[in-house]
Amino acid sequence: xxxxxxxxxTAVFAPTARPGRSRVSGHHRSRAVELxxxxxxxxxxxxxxxxxxTPQLEVTPDRVATxxxxxxxxxxxxxxxxxxxxxxxxxxxxxxxxxxxxxxQEELVLRNRRLGECADSxxxxxxxxxxxxxxxxxxxxxxxxxxxxRATISRVDQxxxxxxxxxxxxxxxxxxxxxIDQAIPLHGHTPEARLLTERRPALVLDTTxxxxxxxxxxxxxxxxxxxxxxxxxxxxxxxxxxxxxxxxQRRASDVDRDVLGAFAEGLARLHERxxxxxRIDAQRAEVGSVLENAVRSLPEALxxxxxxxxxxxxRLRVLAELTAREVEVLDLxxxxxxNRAIASRxxxxxxxxxxxxxxxxxxxxxxxxxxxxxxxxGTAPD
Amino acid sequence: MGTLQLYPAPLEVEANAVAxxxxxxxxxxxxxxxxxxxxxxxxxxxxxRLAEPxxxxxxxxxxxxxxxxxxxxxxxxxxxxLLPAPLLxxxxxxxxxxxxxxxxxxxxxxxxxxxELCWAGDFDRVLFSRVEESSWVPATWYTxxxxxxxxxxxxxxxxxxxFTLSNGSIEAEIVRRRVTALVTDAxxxxxTFPPLLSVAECQSYIVAPVVSGExxxxxxxxxxxxxxxxxxxxxxxxxRAFADGVGLILERMALVEALxxxxxxxxxxxxxxxxxxxxxADAPVSLAPRPPEPIATSHRAExxxxxxxxxxxxxxxxxxxxSGATNAAIADRxxxxxxxxxxxxxxxxxxxxxxxxxxxxxxxxxxxxxxxxxx
Numbered sequence: 120x121x122x123x124x125x126x127x128x129t130a131v132f133a134p135t136a137r138p139g140r141s142r143v144s145g146h147h148r149s150r151a152v153e154l155x156x157x158x159x160x161x162x163x164x165x166x167x168x169x170x171x172x173t174p175q176l177e178v179t180p181d182r183v184a185t186x187x188x189x190x191x192x193x194x195x196x197x198x199x200x201x202x203x204x205x206x207x208x209x210x211x212x213x214x215x216x217x218x219x220x221x222x223x224q225e226e227l228v229l230r231n232r233r234l235g236e237c238a239d240s241x242x243x244x245x246x247x248x249x250x251x252x253x254x255x256x257x258x259x260x261x262x263x264x265x266x267x268x269r270a271t272i273s274r275v276d277q278x279x280x281x282x283x284x285x286x287x288x289x290x291x292x293x294x295x296x297x298x299i300d301q302a303i304p305l306h307g308h309t310p311e312a313r314l315l316t317e318r319r320p321a322l323v324l325d326t327t328x329x330x331x332x333x334x335x336x337x338x339x340x341x342x343x344x345x346x347x348x349x350x351x352x353x354x355x356x357x358x359x360x361x362x363x364x365x366x367x368q369r370r371a372s373d374v375d376r377d378v379l380g381a382f383a384e385g386l387a388r389l390h391e392r393x394x395x396x397x398r399i400d401a402q403r404a405e406v407g408s409v410l411e412n413a414v415r416s417l418p419e420a421l422x423x424x425x426x427x428x429x430x431x432x433x434r435l436r437v438l439a440e441l442t443a444r445e446v447e448v449l450d451l452x453x454x455x456x457x458n459r460a461i462a463s464r465x466x467x468x469x470x471x472x473x474x475x476x477x478x479x480x481x482x483x484x485x486x487x488x489x490x491x492x493x494x495x496x497g498t499a500p501d
Numbered sequence: 502m503g504t505l506q507l508y509p510a511p512l513e514v515e516a517n518a519v520a521x522x523x524x525x526x527x528x529x530x531x532x533x534x535x536x537x538x539x540x541x542x543x544x545x546x547x548x549x550r551l552a553e554p555x556x557x558x559x560x561x562x563x564x565x566x567x568x569x570x571x572x573x574x575x576x577x578x579x580x581x582x583l584l585p586a587p588l589l590x591x592x593x594x595x596x597x598x599x600x601x602x603x604x605x606x607x608x609x610x611x612x613x614x615x616x617e618l619c620w621a622g623d624f625d626r627v628l629f630s631r632v633e634e635s636s637w638v639p640a641t642w643y644t645x646x647x648x649x650x651x652x653x654x655x656x657x658x659x660x661x662x663x664f665t666l667s668n669g670s671i672e673a674e675i676v677r678r679r680v681t682a683l684v685t686d687a688x689x690x691x692x693t694f695p696p697l698l699s700v701a702e703c704q705s706y707i708v709a710p711v712v713s714g715e716x717x718x719x720x721x722x723x724x725x726x727x728x729x730x731x732x733x734x735x736x737x738x739x740x741r742a743f744a745d746g747v748g749l750i751l752e753r754m755a756l757v758e759a760l761x762x763x764x765x766x767x768x769x770x771x772x773x774x775x776x777x778x779x780x781x782a783d784a785p786v787s788l789a790p791r792p793p794e795p796i797a798t799s800h801r802a803e804x805x806x807x808x809x810x811x812x813x814x815x816x817x818x819x820x821x822x823x824s825g826a827t828n829a830a831i832a833d834r835x836x837x838x839x840x841x842x843x844x845x846x847x848x849x850x851x852x853x854x855x856x857x858x859x860x861x862x863x864x865x866x867x868x869x870x871x872x873x874x875x876x
Binding site: 180184187188191194195198202205206209210212213214216217219220221223224226227228230231234235237238241242245373374377378380381384385388389391392395396398399402403406452453454455457485486487488489490491492493494496498 | 518522525526529530532533536537561562565566568569572573575576579580583584587588591592594595598734735737738741742745746749750752753756757759760763764767771822823824825826827855857858859860861862863864865866
């Protein structure tokens, strides 16, 4: 097949990483056990002493190459005295080297694959529509797709480290809740403090000897070895990713560091783009609410403004016909007052009020108070 | 698996044991070089090619020692040069993307993309094209081999061209499926684009989509024909990561632009409001004619009426009452008996909590037109 298409981006979202799985194929591992047996026979050394812990520990090219060297130094010593044994040892050493080359090839393919999965992860995360959801989803993606056992994301604010979210493949994550948004001061030579200025991902091979934040990393997190990468936005470190292989014994490596570093750079791009989208919406909402508030607060802010008493054309006609006293009486009538109430209000006799009302009705050309009110208020038909 | 048969039984005594292992080691090193897909001229790769043995024909132990030492050196070269290569490429991709993102305008970005990708992925030639509807249009390109006849011919082919995304072509499939394709044997591949291929003179190349927003907006073609390097899976990973990054950068540019534009639009709108407000304040006083009455809109009638508790009939009575009509006039108008009107008025006064009709009108005037009666 000459055209090789990567799986589409809409690949099914299913966790494939099995924590604790060996990274060396079963075939190579059994070959390593077989050859170690032969070396132990040839050199009269116990197999456990040749490769301590095998096969529990990883079979690495370095370990296998070391075995090959042991065979060859023995072969060189034997070359003069026992040529046949020397030849056997050389051939065994070469078989070990071939295995070591296979392991190297496997490692090379694995590195390419991890970087490819890192790109796949970022492509999937690209579909998340807001920055909060992105931050919430990213740790699970790192664990499920990028071959880590645990992942956490933290923010950095004014020299403080604030853990934000974690995802653990096969371990209890409840301890992390106590650390969420707890400000951890960043100082000294811890990898996290150095990250602020160096802005490069870092690898901690052994937390027992390295200067680390013991409380969260060792006491709470029980991490033996981890990688940490900065999230950089516009030249500033705004957050961290921490990853390790807990609960397996596998140590973090320079590959882990670089994979996480590449992932963090890609994620920073995804995140910044979402922040920009959210700013456009926020700007729009802000200008709307500012203007609305301004218009709503104008009357209060201005206080009392001198305004004339409103006068309708109907009232103007009424005023033209009535005397000042009659207008006073009419206004009280319009307010619903009785003759008695008007008399007491204006301090005049009730008979006087009656006389005024009679004049008003006559001048307005109406027959009762209700009509007078309607005429004065402009509710009557003209 | 093919690897199984390469392992000879250990400690066998056949005559060509050394030659056989030599072949195996050589094959493994070749396979690893192909996987890493480094440029042939990259420094430090000499140890990965086994030299002819120096030991004489019958010195078998000498040959064995020589092969062991050569393999040791080769393994060191793998550790130092091949294994870090994918990680370094990933690092270079991110650095290159930072450079691309530094471009101030779309033109800067379009121009930076091909050269940055050549550097990041060790490619010799990169073509960046726009995808417009059903065709792709070469926009910018870069080559590490500017003087050659192939480059000149390639330039003539792509300059000002527009290629159709024809059914069945690799480019069309990439736009449709949004995947990055590695063509490892271009001459055998039927879906390639013949004119481009004959001019480009490359055995293998990679094509990646550039996705911005919802759409595929660009295509990136990369090859390493000038140095004769055969592209591998590692190169596809590199190109894919870079193309995804370029898509994000284009999205980011559009967003930054939209944000700035919106800011200007808001500032313009506020300035316009300021001017309008000033114009109202500063306008000369004149005897202006009355502006035309706004045309009454139909929805006004549908506005929910204030909850005054009046029945439809009571509202009719009240509208007449407010106009000053007597009970007799109301009865006449609604063609009901005066007793009925009296009863309606009584209910209205009670519901309005007033003692007489003058008070009812007064209250109506005070509270405004919220009793469902138009003034």
